[in-house]
Amino acid sequence: MKQFFKMFFASLLAMIVASVIVVGITVGMIVSAVKGVKTQKNTARVESASILVIETDKRLHEQGEQNSLASLSNDISYSAGLYDVIRAIKAAKDDENIKALLLKLNGGRNGWGTMEQLREALVDFKKSGKKLYAYGDGITQRDYFLASAADVLYLNPAGMMELKGLATQLTFFKGTLEKLGVEPEIFYAGRFKSATEPFRSDRISDANRIQISEMQRDIWSTFLQAAAQKTATDTATIHQLASVGGIYFASDALRANLIDGAKYWDEMEELMRVVVDKKTDEKIPYLSINEYAEHMDDVGGKGDGRIAVLFAEGEIVDGIGNDYQIGSESLVKSIRQIRRNDKIKAVVLRVNSPGGSALASEVILRELQLLKAKKPLIVSMGDLAASGGYYISAGADSIFAMPNTLTGSIGVFGMMFNISGGLKDKLGVTFDEVKNAPLADFPTASRALTPQEAARMQATIDTIYSTFKNRVAVGRKMTPTVVDSVAQGRIWSGSDALAIGLVDGLGGLDRAMRSAAAKAKLSTYKVITYPEPVDQYRRPSVPS
Numbered sequence: 001m002k003q004f005f006k007m008f009f010a011s012l013l014a015m016i017v018a019s020v021i022v023v024g025i026t027v028g029m030i031v032s033a034v035k036g037v038k039t040q041k042n043t044a045r046v047e048s049a050s051i052l053v054i055e056t057d058k059r060l061h062e063q064g065e066q067n068s069l070a071s072l073s074n075d076i077s078y079s080a081g082l083y084d085v086i087r088a089i090k091a092a093k094d095d096e097n098i099k100a101l102l103l104k105l106n107g108g109r110n111g112w113g114t115m116e117q118l119r120e121a122l123v124d125f126k127k128s129g130k131k132l133y134a135y136g137d138g139i140t141q142r143d144y145f146l147a148s149a150a151d152v153l154y155l156n157p158a159g160m161m162e163l164k165g166l167a168t169q170l171t172f173f174k175g176t177l178e179k180l181g182v183e184p185e186i187f188y189a190g191r192f193k194s195a196t197e198p199f200r201s202d203r204i205s206d207a208n209r210i211q212i213s214e215m216q217r218d219i220w221s222t223f224l225q226a227a228a229q230k231t232a233t234d235t236a237t238i239h240q241l242a243s244v245g246g247i248y249f250a251s252d253a254l255r256a257n258l259i260d261g262a263k264y265w266d267e268m269e270e271l272m273r274v275v276v277d278k279k280t281d282e283k284i285p286y287l288s289i290n291e292y293a294e295h296m297d298d299v300g301g302k303g304d305g306r307i308a309v310l311f312a313e314g315e316i317v318d319g320i321g322n323d324y325q326i327g328s329e330s331l332v333k334s335i336r337q338i339r340r341n342d343k344i345k346a347v348v349l350r351v352n353s354p355g356g357s358a359l360a361s362e363v364i365l366r367e368l369q370l371l372k373a374k375k376p377l378i379v380s381m382g383d384l385a386a387s388g389g390y391y392i393s394a395g396a397d398s399i400f401a402m403p404n405t406l407t408g409s410i411g412v413f414g415m416m417f418n419i420s421g422g423l424k425d426k427l428g429v430t431f432d433e434v435k436n437a438p439l440a441d442f443p444t445a446s447r448a449l450t451p452q453e454a455a456r457m458q459a460t461i462d463t464i465y466s467t468f469k470n471r472v473a474v475g476r477k478m479t480p481t482v483v484d485s486v487a488q489g490r491i492w493s494g495s496d497a498l499a500i501g502l503v504d505g506l507g508g509l510d511r512a513m514r515s516a517a518a519k520a521k522l523s524t525y526k527v528i529t530y531p532e533p534v535d536q537y538r539r540p541s542v543p544s
Contacts, residue, residue: 046097046295049276050287052088056143057106060085060114061324062313062352062382064293066535082114082382083309083350083509083529084293089121091296093128099276101125102286103150105136105143111383112219112404113352113494115145117508119226122149131275135268138162144258145223148230152271155250157262163227163238163247166216172198181422185449187457189465190411193489199415211491218493219404231257303524305345307516308338309509310530312349316356316364316388323534326353328360334530335367339374344528346376346520348512349396355387358412358464364392365471372397376519380512381405381503386491390502391468394475397519399503400512401494408502410472411489412465414457418448476501 064081080088092098101122108115126132126149134150136143139161147153155161177184177199184199194208204212224235231238241247241256250262263271272284312331314324321327338344349368355361371377372395379385379393381401386409393399393407401407423429431446442453449457465487473483478501486492486500497503505511517525 046095046287046292047285048097049099050097050285051272051276052092052098052101052289052292053104053286054085054089054101054289055104055106056108056146059109061534062311062350063529063533066533078290078294080290080293081533082117083311084296085289086117086121086509088289088293088296089125092292093125093130098130098287098292100131100133100272102272103132103134103147105134105139105147107138107140108142108146110142112222113381113383113402113406115142116222116402116404119146119149120508122146126151133268133272133275135263135265137265139253139259141223145226148226150230152261153230153259154261154263154268155253155259156264157250159250159262161247161250161253161258163242163253163258164245165242166220168212168216170198170204172202174199174202177417181419181425183418183421183448185416185418185454185457186413187415187454187461188411188413188489189461190487190489192491193409193411193413196413196415207490214496215406215491215493218495222404227258233257303522303526304343305520305522305525306341306343306528307513307520307522307525308341308344308347308528308530309513310334310338310347310349311352312364312389312392313352313382316353316360316392318357318360318363326356326360326364328357328363330531331364332367335364335371338530339367339371344375345522345525346378346516347371348378348380348509348516349393350380350382350509350512351385351389351393352382353386353389353392354384355389355391355409357388358391358468361388361391362467365395368392369395376516378512378516378519380509381407381494387411391471394472396475398505398512398515400505400507400515401497401503402508403493403495403506405494405497406491407494407497408486408492409489410468410483410487412461412468413489414461416443416449416457417445419445420447472502 058079060080060082062081062083064084065079067078089101092101103122110118122132131152132150134147134153136147136159137156138159139147139155141162141164144161144163186196186200188196192207192211194205194211197205197208221235224238227238228235247253247256247258250259253259254262269284270280273280273282276285278284312326314321314326316326317328319327320329338347368377377396379396379399381389381393381399383405385393385401385405385407390407390410420431433441435441438450439453469480469483469487472478472487473480476483482501486502492500492502494503494506498506513527517523
């Protein structure tokens with residue numbers, strides 16, 4: 001019997017191991033097959049007289065996202081990023097198979113910098129003579145900013161339109177922490193550095209109110225200009241409509257010339273059939289921006305020279321990082337690959353980041369300095385290039401931002417929480433310890449910081465802040481006094497950043513590419529991108 005069980009469990013183990021191997025091989029074969037299908041799709045032809053469709057509810061990352069297992073479900077195999085969408089719109093402008101472009105308005109979720117770049121691309125598309133149409137069952141302000149570029153804009157007769165101005169609401173937790181018996185211990189440098197305000201105050205500070213108001217002013221001005229162009233009126237008229245709440249229903253929007261008509265979707269489709277010369281019973285050749293972007297070649301342009309576009313999107317963190325984080329190790333790996341590739345003659349660093357780890361930012365900046373010593377480095381800023389996002393940008397040859405990019409925030413903060421009082425009062429939990437040196441247990445959340453420890457924390461913050469300002473001064477060729485005057489943790493719009501010297505020009509990725517080509521003296525070039533697009537079923541490994 002003993003021998004029987006030994007044989008039984010040995011056989012069972014062998015079956016389990018074999019099953020795991022078979023599953024692994026099968027998944028590998030599936031992924032390989034899917035990759036093969038994707039390659040074939042890239043060569044697919046676009047149907048004649050197609051209508052390219054962009055739906056506004058998608059959150060656009062800088063790069064596209066792959067789904068290597070899409071063939072096993074109904075999911076799309078490629079989700080276009082901002083870079084893909086802009087390239088696709090540009091390609092559609094000259095593609096004889098693309099008859100028109102249709103915006104389906106269903107609630108925009110992208111930042112204003114992204115929206116500005118998209119709108120610029122849509123306006124450029126119309127220069128081909130092809131029409132840009134827009135339709136929504138309802139229209140938000142963000143959607144209207146894009147749709148204002150359309151030749152024809154329709155709203156569902158029962159739909160509503162948003163025109164109300166801008167508001168920024170912050171949530172404060174100071175009172176909550178007091179009720180819980182949690183004591184925040186906060187250290188910061190820069191009077192505008194507002195990230196810790198929700199934990200140390202119960203209202204917006206005067207300094208923060210100033211910078212929020214100015215950001216709203218710049219964004220609202222851009223919106224008003226776009227709306228005024230669409231309605232052939234002036235910005236004061238649009239602002240007045242928003243101030244009095246004069247736009248709510250489709251009839252209000254039509255009366256104010258904000259839209260070109262009120263139609264149901266079936267009526268819009270009849271118009272689309274006329275555009276592509278299809279009969280009532282014929283299918284309209286819609287083509288999604290995801291499909292069209294996937295059809296495009298991964299490497300565009302011509303010539304032997306190459307320009308690398310290096311995407312840096314998300315919070316800056318130490319180590320590898322996750323999807324849509326800027327992990328210092330991961331980004332450094334890409335930077336080194338680019339630096340060692342002699343075919344790459346210039347680099348555009350595309351930054352879309354609210355900041356993060358000071359150490360990770362310094363590590364990245366050092367590698368970028370080594371890269372810049374060998375080839376031109378240009379920065380293109382997206383929605384955000386603030387705090388650490390500006391830190392890694394400051395040393396570039398040139399920096400370009402959109403008018404409503406949020407940048408600057410040259411400041412530092414650190415925060416800890418003393419939870420001992422709350423745990424003792426609420427749950428009866430106490431702490432005790434034995435240590436052989438005064439700072440042996442620092443940092444800790446089990447007691448309040450001593451004066452010595454608090455001074456140590458503030459000194460650390462001040463030192464990092466001083467280093468940050470020095471990096472900006474060297475990179476932007478400014479005096480320390482000038483840097484200090486535009487720092488203090490203050491956030492600036494791209495337009496204001498240009499006026500104070502934190503950026504060199506306004507424009508999107510195309511503007512930065514032209515600058516990179518000029519710096520490298522390239523009349524023709526190919527574009528390659530780093531890193532590889534995110535795959536929902538592949539996670540990053542440790543960089544080599």
